[in-house]
Amino acid sequence: xxxxxxxxxxxxxxxxxxxxxxxxxxxxxxxxxxxxxxxxxxxxxxxxxxxxxxxxxxxxxxxxxxxxxxxxxxxxxxxxxxxxxxxxxxxxxxxxxxxxxxxxxxxxxxxxxxxxxxxxxxxxxxxxxxxxxxxxxxxxxxxxxxxxxxxxxxxxxxxxxxxxxxxxxxxxxxxxxxxxxxxxxxxxxxxxxxxxxxxxxxxxxxxxxxxxxxxxxxxxxxxxxxxxxxxxxxxxxxxxxxxxxxxxxxxxxxxxxxxxxxxxxxxxxxxxxxxxxxxxxxxxxxxxxxxxxxxxxxxxxxxxxxxxxxxxxxxxxxxxxxxxxxxxxxxxxxxxxxxxxxxxxxxxxxxxxxxxxxxxxxxxxxxxxxxxxxxxxxxxxx
Numbered sequence: 001x002x003x004x005x006x007x008x009x010x011x012x013x014x015x016x017x018x019x020x021x022x023x024x025x026x027x028x029x030x031x032x033x034x035x036x037x038x039x040x041x042x043x044x045x046x047x048x049x050x051x052x053x054x055x056x057x058x059x060x061x062x063x064x065x066x067x068x069x070x071x072x073x074x075x076x077x078x079x080x081x082x083x084x085x086x087x088x089x090x091x092x093x094x095x096x097x098x099x100x101x102x103x104x105x106x107x108x109x110x111x112x113x114x115x116x117x118x119x120x121x122x123x124x125x126x127x128x129x130x131x132x133x134x135x136x137x138x139x140x141x142x143x144x145x146x147x148x149x150x151x152x153x154x155x156x157x158x159x160x161x162x163x164x165x166x167x168x169x170x171x172x173x174x175x176x177x178x179x180x181x182x183x184x185x186x187x188x189x190x191x192x193x194x195x196x197x198x199x200x201x202x203x204x205x206x207x208x209x210x211x212x213x214x215x216x217x218x219x220x221x222x223x224x225x226x227x228x229x230x231x232x233x234x235x236x237x238x239x240x241x242x243x244x245x246x247x248x249x250x251x252x253x254x255x256x257x258x259x260x261x262x263x264x265x266x267x268x269x270x271x272x273x274x275x276x277x278x279x280x281x282x283x284x285x286x287x288x289x290x291x292x293x294x295x296x297x298x299x300x301x302x303x304x305x306x307x308x309x310x311x312x313x314x315x316x317x318x319x320x321x322x323x324x325x326x327x328x329x330x331x332x333x334x335x336x337x338x339x340x341x342x343x344x345x346x347x348x349x350x351x352x353x354x355x356x357x358x359x360x361x362x363x364x365x366x367x368x369x370x371x372x373x374x375x376x377x378x379x380x381x382x
Contacts, residue, residue, distance in 0.1 A: 002026055004122050012130035016047045019099070019123055027112060029101050030082060034089070034123070035064060036097035036141045039154065040176035041353045044068060044098055047140040054100075056143075064098045069350060071095070073113050078102050083109050087120035089127070093163025095349055096124050142177075149208040150179045156215055158186055161349035166258045166382055167193060170349035171375040174319075174356050181207030181249065182317045182371040185215055187222060193256040194222060197375050199271045199317040201249050201291075207371075210247050214239055214292055218253070228255040232266045232292065232300035239293025248293035252315060256307070261381050264302040268292050271373070272321055272333070274340055276312040281337045284313075309381040314340050314351070319372035320359060351376040 003022040010018040016034045023029035033054045035044035044064055046054035057064045067074040067086035078084040083105045089097045099120045103109050131137055146154070153173065161170040171184045181200015186193065196218065200211045217238035221231040232253055239248060252270035256263050269291035273284045284305070290298050307313070321336050336355075343354045352374035359372065 003119050007119075007122055007126050010126070012133040013136045015123065015126055015130060019119070023101055023119075027101075027103060027116075029103055030078075031100075031102040033100045034097065035100065036089075036137060037068065037095060038141050038143045038176075039146070039150075040143065040174070041160075041172060043143060045140050045143065047137060064100060068095060068098050071347075073117060075109065077105070081105050085109065085113070085116060087116055089120050089124040091121070091124040091128055091159075093168065093349065094124075094159040094161050096127060099123060144177045147178045147204070149181075149203075149205045150177055152205070152208040152212060153179045153181075153183060156183060156185075156212055158184075162186065162188075163349075164188065164193075166380055167256070168348040168378040168380075169195075169376070170347070170352050171373070172352035172356060174360075174372045180204060180371050181211045182319065182373040183211045183215060184373060184375050185219070187219075191258050193254075193258060194228065195254040195256065195375075195377070197252045197271050197315040197317075197373065199250040199269075199373070200371060201247055206247070210239070210243070210249055210293075213242060214249055214251070227302065228253050228264050228266055229300045229302040232268055233298070236268075236290075236292045236294075236298050236300070237296075240296050243293055245294060245296075248291040250291045255302070256379075259382055261307045261309075261379065263305050263307060265305060266300050266302050268300065269294075271315050271317045272336075274314040274316075274336070276314070276340055276344060277308065277310070279344070281340045283333070307379040307381070309379060311379045312340075312344070312348070312351075313377040313379070314355075315373075315375045315377075316355075317371060317373040319370035320355070320374060322370075348376045348378040 006018050006022045020032040023032045034047045038045050043056045045056045059065050063074045063076040064086045067088050071088045074086040076084050082102050085101045087099045089099050173179045180203050183198040185196040200207045214235045217235035218231040221234040250269035253266040254263055265286055267286035268289050275282055275284050286303050289300055321333055339355045339358045343351045355374045
C-alpha cells in the first residue's frame with residue numbers, strides 16, 4: 001500500500017523513479033525498469049531515467065515479450081543471486097507495457113508476485129492519468145517520428161485493446177507512424193457496447209481531419225443518448241455541412257446488447273466483416289448504405305444480427321484485403337480467411353498485429369502502403 005500511495009501522489013513525470021524507489025525500499029529491489037509498447041507493437045521501449053537507460057526489447061521474443069503477450073508474470077535469472085520479474089502493465093485489458101523488477105532470488109519472490117502484479121496494474125492506471133499532463137510516456141513509445149496525421153489519429157483512439165467479462169477487443173493501425181484516415185472507436189455502458197470501424201478517405205492531414213470530424217460528431221450524438229442510426233445521421237450531416245459532398249468516409253457501426261447478444265448495425269459503405277464460428281470463417285454482409293457525408297440529409301437504418309458465445313468478429317479496412325504486392329498480387333479475401341484461421345488460438349488483443357504481420361511478410365514490406373486497420377472482437381456473452 002505504501003507503493004500505491006506513493007504512485008498516486010507522485011508528479012506525473014516521475015512515476016518510473018517513484019516505483020523504482022518504493023520497490024527498493026519495500027522489496028529490496030535492485031532495479032525497476034518500465035517498458036512501454038511502441039505504436040507499431042514491435043518493441044517494448046524503456047522509459048529511461050537520467051541515471052539509467054535500458055535497451056529496448058522485442059514484443060515477440062524473450063521473457064519481457066512473453067509477459068506482454070501472455071499477460072502473466074515471467075521470471076528469469078538476473079545473475080548474482082537475483083531474479084528479474086517481468087510484470088504486464090495493463091489497464092482493463094489495454095496492454096501498455098511491462099515493468100521489470102530485479103529482486104533477491106529465493107522462495108520469497110513468488111510469494112510477493114501478487115503484490116507486484118497489483119503494483120504494476122496501479123502503475124498502468126497512473127500512466128493513463130499522467131499522460132494528460134506530460135509527454136514523457138508518449139515520447140517513450142516512439143521508435144520514429146509520427147507524421148502529423150498519425151499524431152492526430154493516435155490521440156483520437158480509445159486504446160488498442162479492452163476486456164470485460166462479456167467480450168475482449170483488440171485493434172491495430174498500420175503504418176503506425178504514418179496512418180491517414182482509418183480509425184476505430186468504442187464505448188461501453190453497463191448493458192451495451194458501441195463499436196465503430198472507419199475506413200478513411202484521402203491522405204495526410206486532410207484524411208485525419210475528416211475522420212476527426214466524423215468521430216467527434218457521432219461521439220456527440222452518442223453522449224446525447226441517440227441510437228446508432230441517429231448517430232450515423234448526425235455524423236453524416238456534420239461531414240456534408242463541412243465538405244459539401246467532396247469528401248466522405250465509410251464506417252461500420254455496432255450496438256451490442258451485452259445481455260442478449262443482439263446487435264444493431266449501420267453499414268455506411270463499410271469495411272469488411274468476417275465471423276469465425278465453430279471453426280468456420282465466413283463473410284458477414286449487410287445492406288449497404290451510403291458513406292457518411294456523400295449526400296445531404298441521408299437517412300440511415302439499423303439492421304440486426306446476433307452473436308453467440310465463442311464467436312470471433314474480425315473487421316478490416318480495404319488497406320488489408322486490397323493490398324498489392326510488388327509483383328502485383330492482391331492479398332484478397334481468401335488470404336485473409338486463411339490468416340483468420342491461422343490466428344484462431346491467439347487472444348483478441350494479439351490477432352490484429354498477427355494478421356498485419358502476415359500481410360506485410362507476404363508482400364515483403366515492413367508496413368502496408370495504404371492505411372490498414374484490423375479489429376478483433378471475441379464474444380463471450382453473459
